[in-house]
Amino acid sequence: MSLINNSLLQRVLVFLPFFLLMLAAGTSHAGQKQILVLPFEINAPEELEYLQTGLPSMLTSSLRDKGLDVVEPELGQTLITREEVSYLDVEKARRLALLGDGRFALYGTFNAVDEYISLDARLVDGYGERETVPFYIVKEGVINILPAVEELAEKVYQEMLREERIASIDIEGVDILDPDVVLLRLQVQEGDMYDPEKLNRELRNIFDLGYFDDVQFHVEDTPQGKEVTIVVEEKPLIQNINISGADDISESDVREVLTTRTGSVVNPQIISEDLGRIRELYRGKGYYNATVDYSISEIDEREANLNINIDEGNRLFIRGIEIRGAEEISERTLRGEMELKRRGIFSWLTGRGVLREELLDRDVAALEAFYADKGYIDARVGQPDVDYEEDGIYLTFHVEEGHRYKMGEVSFQGDLLVSEDELKKLTILDDLGEEGEYFSRSSMQKDTQNLADFYTDYGYAFAEADVNMQVDEDEKKVDVIYNLSKGEKIYIGRVLIEGNTRTRDNVIRREMRLTDGDLFRGSDLRRSTERLQRLDYFEQVDIQPVPTEDDNVLDLVTQVEEKPTGMLSAGAGYSSYDRVFFTGMIQQRNLFGKGYQLSFSGSFGARTTRFDLDFWNPRVRDSNLGMGADLYWIDEEYFTYDRDTRGGRAKFAYTIGEYTRLHWNYRLENYEITNVDDDAHRDIKDLEGENWSSGAYVAAIRDTRNRRINPSRGTRNLLSVEYAGGLLQGDDNFIKYIASSDYYRPVLNRSIFHWKGQAGYVMRNTDEDIPNFELFRLGGINSVRGYAARKLAPRFDDGEVKGGDKHFFTNFELLHPLNEEIGLMGLVFFDAGNVWDKGESVDFDLYKSIGAGVRWYSPMGPIRVEYGYALDDLEDSSRSQIEFSMGHEF
Known part of the structure; x- marks a missing residue:
């Protein structure tokens, strides 16, 4: 008993400061919140009989620590004795509470059974306004009597505060909106302490939502706590959205940018944002003076029309771009570096002449970079003036050119892996210095990248090449010092694949040029990205090195974003050879996520009908071997006969190194020559009837292009041999050799230079003649443009x-x-070519042509429209041709 009393005394002393604070905070609970703690019935061994008086004392102390007003515990015993109460129940406890000047009475029993103790208590309202609340506490061991008392005191405290808490929150007045529109935005929740200031803030927040004309809070006291009712008055429902003034831009385009919809509540904030979107739509189309406002016309108390009024104004285009201060470099040259262009005759097609304000800063930076690239390292370009005139927009850029500096010496500092002479093979600026050329900032940037890339190929993933420019103002020269820092050698820990939901991990991993445990190599990392992009399975490919616990180890996280690889397409078009044609295709380029390719296609034209069923596995069991097969049905009309072919191919390929692939196949086909003209040559008449063709094809292709479609750099070289007949049997006997080469290179102002050359030779492999349809003919969009298709060839008499x-x-x-x-791409071209007859020597007296065209890399595939003008006369062919093709690779 002494230990218990001492422990209680210590706790009272410890909590005395907190008791005083809580007493001050809890004054609102005084008076009517007085609690009379009555003696508890003790069902325990004799050594715990002291709890008869000790337990009420401990409870009183704990309740007071929590700021509650508690009657002295001695009064409870006095009242029981005076009123001759032999046992306690709810009614007697209620009467004793009132006699003791309290509102509530707390009584109960204490039980000690085996190793457990329990408190079974009741909190009784003397006025009878609140229901009696039971509490039950169980602890293990007598040592936990005090924790049990404190837990009981905490529960009593929470119950006493219940009247000051928010018991419920209800919404009234919402007929259109869901009540959750309000409830989900409330910071105050059921069970929180009632705070009028917080509720006032909530009122303002709800009003700021913009959906209501009025918001009120009603609070009612109940025995369960505060019942809060939020009464709102909704704005009317939008029945119709009327748009007036949209003439040059269609009303449907305006509606697309709106987030406000019919059936929603009028919200001025959202409507204001929608008006801003409409203004941006008009500015993007060149209507910089367009104004937009709105009005609300009520139909009745609950419904209204939203009226959007547009005044488009005149469409303005860029009519003039002036660059003031440009003396050493012509304005025309500088304008060529800018993204913003003046309005031209083809602007309806290219979109040039529209002011995109985000490009103003881009063009300022582009002009400064161009000057720095020409040696003007101090050149500055100010923010342009934009003048909106009646006839259009005029831009004025202000330039301070400064002095021009030549390139001086190049040197290296820091961690040098090789000699300076070896490093200079990687840089450009040293060559400019030796040739007396001017300093070039873009060359310096390329140098730093080349040097860093060179170091990464030795495993130094975090190698850096900093630049220290030494400017000689007197000599007007710039010396450049490259400071190289290699860091530590880095190895690859794990290669992780993320973002692929269809494509299997192995399809991605087999394209990676770095794997677990490899020494980091920057070129292999870049090549891995290129190979994944060339698969054309992904919208984005991002390979990021991620640090690990080991400073010398990086994980590679390959993040991909997949795109649809299946295609169902149909179309119609016109070509100079087939006239009107129709095409259709079903294709899956990543079947089952394994990289398999399966397609079925068909085309119908005036001269050609074709069906193809094709399957290809590019990496059998993730090896370098590819296998596939295709079946085809071709009906083709030549000038003097028809050829109907049914056949198939077994195809194989094998990758050698990084860019080279060997291809070979075997084809077997049955074809029939029909509808031979009466005046056709004897060589053609001899082909009439049914024939079999058996042939093998072998090719080596080296492809370093950065993209398969619309490449901008790299080469593609092909050397092929086709052998038919002879040892392979069949009716066709020939050997055909073809070599071709494509070269792509970026040139000035984002242009691309493309050169293609092709040569071929076909010869007998028996005494029989070569079939006519296997001889070469040129002309048309895929060879020498400007001449009719297949007309550029030797002729019979x-x-x-x-x-x-x-x-x-x-x-x-x-x-x-x-x-x-x-x-959309534009192009100009020069073509030349010829075909020579058997026994005729190659004299390179070529047929030539020039022309121009456009190419659109559309979702249906590349579309070409090209005009060629023949520079030489050709029988049965006009001097010019307009040609069209769709869906063919070029």
């Missing part, structure tokens, strides 16, 4: 096209983006 056993053609193209957003 009667002028009928015969074909030759040798051919050569070349294309020179300069492509320039007209609209990069939609993939």
Whole structure:
């Protein structure tokens, strides 16, 4: 008993400061919240009989620690004795509470059974306004008597505060909106302490939602606590959205940018944001003076119309771009570096001439970079002036050119892995210095990248190449010091794949050039990205090195974003050869997520009908071997006969190194020559009837292009041999050799230079003649443009096209983006080529042509429209051709 009393005394002393604070905070509970603690019935061994008086004392102390007003415990015993109470129940406890000047009475029993103790208590309201609340506490061991008392005191405290808590929150007045629109935005929740200031803030927040004309809070006291009712008056429902003034931009385009919908409640804030979107839509189309406002017309108390009024104004285009201060470099040259362009005659197609304000800062930076690239390292370009005139927009850029500096010496400091002479092979600035050229900032940036990339190939993933420029103001020269820091060698821990939901991990991993445990190599990392992008399975590919617990180890996280690889397409078009044609295709380029390719396609034209069923596995069991097969049905109309073919191919390929692949296949086909003209040559008449063709094809292809479609750099070289007949049997006997080469390189102002050359030779492999349809013919959109398709070839004596056993053609193209957003390119070209007959020597007396065209890399595939003008006369062919093709790779 002494230990218990001492422990109680210590706790009272410890909690005395908190008791005083809580007493001050709890004054609102005084008076009516007085509690009379009555003696508890003790069902315990004799040594715990002291709890008869000790337990009420401990409870009183704990309740007071929590700021509650408690009657002295001696009064309870006095009242029981005076009123001759032999046992306690709810009614007697209620009467004793009132006699003791308290509102509540707390009584109960204490039980000690085996190793457990329990408190079974009741809190009784003397006025009878609140229901009696039971409490039950169980602890293990007598030592936990005090924790049990404190737990009981805490529960009593929470119950006493219940009247000051929010018991419920209800919404009234919402007929259109869901009550959750309000409830989910409340910070105050049921069970929180009632705070009028917080509720006032909630009122303002609800009003700021914009959905209500009025918001009120009603609070009612109940025995369970505060019942809060939020009464709102909704704004009317939008029945219709009327748009007036949308003439040059369609009303449907305006509606697309709106977030306000019919059936929603009028919300001025959201409507204001929608008006801003409409203004941006008009500015993006060149209507910079467009104004937009709105009005609300009520139909009745609950419904209204939203009226959006647009005044489009005049459409303004960029009519003039002036660059003031440009003396050493012409304005025309500088304008060529800018993204913003003046309005031109083809602007309806290219979109040029529209002011996109985000490009103003871009063009300022581009002009400064161009000056720095020409040696003007101090050049500055200020923010442009934008003048909106009646006839259009005029831009004025202000330039301070400064002095021009030549390139001086290049040196290296820091961690040098190789000699300076070896490092200079990687840099450009040292060559400019030796040639007396001017300093070039872009060359310096390329140098730093080349040096860092060089170090990463030795495993130094965090290698850096900093630049220290030494400017000689007197000599007007710039010396550059590259400071190289290699860091530590880095190894690959794990290669992790993320973001692929369809494509299997192994399809991605087999394209990676770095794997677990490899020494980090920057070139292998870049090549891995290129290979994954060339798969064309992903919208984005991002390979990020991620630190691990080991400073010398990085994990590679390969994050991909998949895109649809299946395609169902149909279309119609026109080509100079097939006239009107129709095409359709079903294709899956990543079947089962394994990288398999399966397609079925068909096309119908005036001269050609074709069906193809094709399957290809590019990496059998993740090896370098590819296998596949295809079946085809081709009906083709030549100039003097028809050829109907049914056949199939077994195809194989094997990758050698990083860029080279060997291809081989075997084909077997049955074809029939029909509808031979009466005046056709004897060589063609001899083909009439049913025939079999058996042939093998072998090719080596080296492809370093950065993209398969619309490449901008790299080469593609092909060397192939096709052997038919002879040892392979069949009715066709020939050996055909073809070599071709494509070269792509970026040139000035985002243009791309493309050169293609192709030569071929076909020869007998028996005494039989080569089939006419296997001889070469040129002309048309895929060889020498400007000449009719298949008309550029040797002829029979009667002028009928015969074909030759040798051919050569070349294309020179300069492509320039007209609209990069939609993939529109313009081009000019020069073509030359010829076909030579059997026994005729190759004299390179070539047929030549020039022309221009556009190419659109559309979702349906590449579309070409090109005009060619023949520079030489050709029988049965006009001097110019407008040609169209769709869906063919070029």
